[in-house]
Amino acid sequence: MRLLTLAALALGSAPAAAEQAEPVAPKPMRRVAPALADYTDRLLFGDVWKRPELNPRDRSLVTITVLIAAGKSAPLASHLERALDNGVTPAEIGGTITHLAFYAGWPNAVSATEVADAVFTKRRIPASALQLARMAPLPVPGNDGERAATVERTVTAVSPSLAQLTNEPLFGDLWRRSDLSPRDRSLVTIVALTANGDAEQLGFHLQRGLENGLTEAQLGETMAHLAFYAGWPKAFSGTAAITKLKQKTPAQ
Amino acid sequence: MRLLTLAALALGSAPAAAEQAEPVAPKPMRRVAPALADYTDRLLFGDVWKRPELNPRDRSLVTITVLIAAGKSAPLASHLERALDNGVTPAEIGGTITHLAFYAGWPNAVSATEVADAVFTKRRIPASALQLARMAPLPVPGNDGERAATVERTVTAVSPSLAQLTNEPLFGDLWRRSDLSPRDRSLVTIVALTANGDAEQLGFHLQRGLENGLTEAQLGETMAHLAFYAGWPKAFSGTAAITKLKQKTPAQ
Amino acid sequence: MRLLTLAALALGSAPAAAEQAEPVAPKPMRRVAPALADYTDRLLFGDVWKRPELNPRDRSLVTITVLIAAGKSAPLASHLERALDNGVTPAEIGGTITHLAFYAGWPNAVSATEVADAVFTKRRIPASALQLARMAPLPVPGNDGERAATVERTVTAVSPSLAQLTNEPLFGDLWRRSDLSPRDRSLVTIVALTANGDAEQLGFHLQRGLENGLTEAQLGETMAHLAFYAGWPKAFSGTAAITKLKQKTPAQ
Numbered sequence: 001m002r003l004l005t006l007a008a009l010a011l012g013s014a015p016a017a018a019e020q021a022e023p024v025a026p027k028p029m030r031r032v033a034p035a036l037a038d039y040t041d042r043l044l045f046g047d048v049w050k051r052p053e054l055n056p057r058d059r060s061l062v063t064i065t066v067l068i069a070a071g072k073s074a075p076l077a078s079h080l081e082r083a084l085d086n087g088v089t090p091a092e093i094g095g096t097i098t099h100l101a102f103y104a105g106w107p108n109a110v111s112a113t114e115v116a117d118a119v120f121t122k123r124r125i126p127a128s129a130l131q132l133a134r135m136a137p138l139p140v141p142g143n144d145g146e147r148a149a150t151v152e153r154t155v156t157a158v159s160p161s162l163a164q165l166t167n168e169p170l171f172g173d174l175w176r177r178s179d180l181s182p183r184d185r186s187l188v189t190i191v192a193l194t195a196n197g198d199a200e201q202l203g204f205h206l207q208r209g210l211e212n213g214l215t216e217a218q219l220g221e222t223m224a225h226l227a228f229y230a231g232w233p234k235a236f237s238g239t240a241a242i243t244k245l246k247q248k249t250p251a252q
Numbered sequence: 253m254r255l256l257t258l259a260a261l262a263l264g265s266a267p268a269a270a271e272q273a274e275p276v277a278p279k280p281m282r283r284v285a286p287a288l289a290d291y292t293d294r295l296l297f298g299d300v301w302k303r304p305e306l307n308p309r310d311r312s313l314v315t316i317t318v319l320i321a322a323g324k325s326a327p328l329a330s331h332l333e334r335a336l337d338n339g340v341t342p343a344e345i346g347g348t349i350t351h352l353a354f355y356a357g358w359p360n361a362v363s364a365t366e367v368a369d370a371v372f373t374k375r376r377i378p379a380s381a382l383q384l385a386r387m388a389p390l391p392v393p394g395n396d397g398e399r400a401a402t403v404e405r406t407v408t409a410v411s412p413s414l415a416q417l418t419n420e421p422l423f424g425d426l427w428r429r430s431d432l433s434p435r436d437r438s439l440v441t442i443v444a445l446t447a448n449g450d451a452e453q454l455g456f457h458l459q460r461g462l463e464n465g466l467t468e469a470q471l472g473e474t475m476a477h478l479a480f481y482a483g484w485p486k487a488f489s490g491t492a493a494i495t496k497l498k499q500k501t502p503a504q
Numbered sequence: 505m506r507l508l509t510l511a512a513l514a515l516g517s518a519p520a521a522a523e524q525a526e527p528v529a530p531k532p533m534r535r536v537a538p539a540l541a542d543y544t545d546r547l548l549f550g551d552v553w554k555r556p557e558l559n560p561r562d563r564s565l566v567t568i569t570v571l572i573a574a575g576k577s578a579p580l581a582s583h584l585e586r587a588l589d590n591g592v593t594p595a596e597i598g599g600t601i602t603h604l605a606f607y608a609g610w611p612n613a614v615s616a617t618e619v620a621d622a623v624f625t626k627r628r629i630p631a632s633a634l635q636l637a638r639m640a641p642l643p644v645p646g647n648d649g650e651r652a653a654t655v656e657r658t659v660t661a662v663s664p665s666l667a668q669l670t671n672e673p674l675f676g677d678l679w680r681r682s683d684l685s686p687r688d689r690s691l692v693t694i695v696a697l698t699a700n701g702d703a704e705q706l707g708f709h710l711q712r713g714l715e716n717g718l719t720e721a722q723l724g725e726t727m728a729h730l731a732f733y734a735g736w737p738k739a740f741s742g743t744a745a746i747t748k749l750k751q752k753t754p755a756q
Contacts, residue, residue: 026614026617027621028617028618028620028621029614029617031621031624031631031634032597032598032601032617032620032621032624032634033598033599033601033602033613033617033620033634034598034634034635035598035599035602035681035683036598036601036602036605036613036617039602039605039673039678040610043673044610048665048669051665053665066609067611070575070609070611071322071324072575072611072612074611074614074615075611075614093284094284094285094286094287094288095285095287097284097285097288098285098287098288098291101288101291101480102479102483102484103483103484103485104483105318105322105480105481105482105483105486106292106296106480106481107319107322107324107326107327107481108324108483109285109288110278110281110326110327111326113278113280113281113284113285113288114280116280116284116285117279117280117283117284120283120284127283130283130284130285130286131286154491154492154495155488155491157495157498158468158471158472158475158491158494158495158498159472159473159475159476159487159491159494160472161300161303161305161472161473161476162472162475162476162479162487162488162491165300165476165479166484169291169295170484174291177287179287192483193485196449196483196485197449197700197701197702198449198483198485198486198489200485200488200489200492201484201485201488201489216662219662220662220663220664220665220666221663221665223662223663223666224663224665224666224669227606227666227669228605228609228610229609229610229611230609231606231607231608231609231612231696231700231702232606232607232670232674232705233607233697233700233702233704233705234609234702235663235666236659236666236704236705237702237704237705239658239659239662239663239666240658240704242662242663243658243661243662246661246662323574323576345536346536346537346538346539346540347537347539349536349537349540350537350539350540350543353540353543353732354731354735354736355735355736355737356735357570357574357732357733357734357735357738358544358548358732358733359571359574359576359578359579359733360576361537361540362530362533362578362579363578365530365532365533365536365537365540366532368532368536368537369531369532369535369536372535372536379535382535382536382537382538383538406743406744406747407740407743409747409750410720410723410724410727410743410746410747410750411724411725411727411728411739411743411746412724413552413555413557413724413725413728414724414727414728414731414739414740414743417547417552417728417731418736421543421547422736426543429539431539444735445737448701448735448737449701450701450735450737450738450741452737452740452741452744453736453737453740453741
């Protein structure tokens with residue numbers, strides 16, 4: 001039953017029969033590409049989603065991040081439901097979409113709010129679950145001066161506007177919101193950068209992710225998981241960025 | 253009223269009440285991601301779109317270029333209306349779509365023609381506004397021999413077909429069309445390359461854009477604007493490409 | 505008649521009048537962007553698709569690969585029909601979609617199965633054309649140890665899971681399936697990497713493609729063809745990767 005839900009969710013269709021016990025790839029896939037249906041059932045749902053190196057909540061957060069960041073609305077509804085089942089809260093989903101507006105562009109975030117609104121309405125999630133009480137901003141990280149200095153050195157001369165927007169709304173406000181933990185915010189950022197091929201910014205955010213509590217093992221498994229949703233090449237480039245970071249900081 | 257239109261346009265939905273005076277993020281966004289609605293109203297429409305470093309017409313041209321080049325059809329209709337309000341002509345929209353067929357692929361351009369056709373029909377824009385009189389091609393830039401020599405050196409041996417298509421239809425014909433000014437054509441090209449992560453070609457086109465009359469300040473502000481529509485990482489990579497160009501030509 | 509079908513297919517719309525003899529760009533394009541309609545009829549269908557350096561079957565395989573890998577569902581139906589007309593078999597289409605699940609992500613492949621199912625149903629293609637008899641896996645290439653050693657050296661330490669998935673399901677199983685010839689599988693892979701900007705992995709797959717029987721001339725013409733479907737910048741980056749490979753192996 002749970003497995004069926006998983007398969008149905010991943011494929012964006014409702015389960016045909018709730019009592020079925022095994023994941024079932026949808027009929028069009030089974031007809032057109034039977035080998036893909038097999039990989040879906042046995043490899044993706046039967047194996048990868050169950051690997052212990054990353055828990056189901058994190059796998060759901062990684063999956064919805066790829067789908068939102070890459071603008072894949074069709075399978076998003078069912079993966080948002082799966083994410084809620086796996087313990088991602090409605091406020092965290094709202095926080096993820098807000099964060100991704102900045103990291104993957106407004107159009108992808110706007111589409112995601114429409115899909116999420118339909119899912120939340122269907123599940124009768126009250127607005128109170130989403131309207132955060134006025135929260136105190138999280139403290140600024142100790143090494144933020146270094147980050148700001150890099151922006152000053154590399155961005156200000158070319159685009160004073162982008163530098164200001166990066167220092168104030170982005171790092172001074174968005175990153176200090178408490179609707180996502182810093183660890184989850186880093187995970188979402190790393191996944192979005194990897195899925196969208198934004199390798200240039202990955203080194204900084206991998207480092208920040210480790211500082212925010214992600215482990216190297218989780219980062220490595222994140223790449224294996226997102227290979228299925230963003231494609232193998234993106235996962236390989238993400239892995240190469242982790243390798244590069246480790247070579248810079250050999251003592252870790 | 254104007255602000256409301258702006259917000260509604262950006263979000264691809266009709267204004268709920270024409271008499272409302274302030275930009276209003278759409279209801280699904282307000283429910284699911286209230287912080288994002290706030291950023292949309294106060295930061296994106298209340299601040300960025302009004303910054304003087306780039307006029308509203310250029311901001312519209314940048315925005316529709318990102319949406320067409322990245323294949324985001326959903327918000328395109330309302331941004332095309334906004335672009336018309338901001339002074340982009342129907343012929344320039346047609347020219348932009350034609351140009352982006354080459355720089356972002358036919359499928360994105362074909363989708364855009366369908367959206368634009370609906371907008372033009374709704375606004376009763378006559379075909380005469382789009383059917384250009386037979387125009388004389390613009391002159392070939394003085395340094396085109398250098399460009400052709402680079403293609404000869406880097407492309408011809410591998411793909412004679414691509415070299416011929418680049419020299420004849422692309423630079424010999426498309427770039428000499430007068431439905432977009434060379435300055436706007438460069439702007440559209442730079443934005444498309446940046447939004448789609450095509451950094452390898454950016455150096456050449458930034459240089460050409462400066463030759464065609466874009467200023468460094470406009471290029472920098474373009475990156476700040478497109479950060480919101482294509483995501484921060486693309487804007488940072490675009491900014492890095494401008495920095496690199498400036499380092500090559502320190503006297504500028 | 506054939507040309508008309510070609511144009512209609514490429515643009516995702518049914519031919520208006522079957523007896524028309526010349527390719528016709530769709531009406532919305534002709535109204536909104538008449539120059540683009542002209543390029544479509546005269547350059548893309550009237551010239552590029554007919555160039556002898558790549559046969560129509562290969563051009564179709566390249567085109568559907570770009571559309572699936574880049575998630576462009578709208579024009580896919582008509583190009584799948586064109587591919588069937590040009591000699592790509594239903595089993596090869598299923599094999600291409602399955603392959604691209606790994607190289608461009610599950611969401612794009614799932615969307616493609618829905619489009620293909622509709623096309624196959626319309627054409628009454630029997631399930632027997634798709635359900636492959638249990639086939640013996642193709643032999644492992646002689647130099648697979650070298651590939652596995654690279655994965656061991658570059659991936660295993662960071663993501664043991666991704667390394668295992670790469671060695672076993674990907675290269676040990678998917679690449680040994682006989683629903684695509686190794687030559688076609690390489691072509692599909694190279695096109696997907698190029699269209700999605702995954703340049704880091706392109707060197708390895710170009711080399712493998714040559715080993716699997718693709719010629720340098722076919723690879724060069726593939727870049728010219730995909731320029732129209734994935735945009736010029738991707739084609740230029742793909743061409744640069746071929747140049748780089750040739751410089752490494754000057755004797756070839």
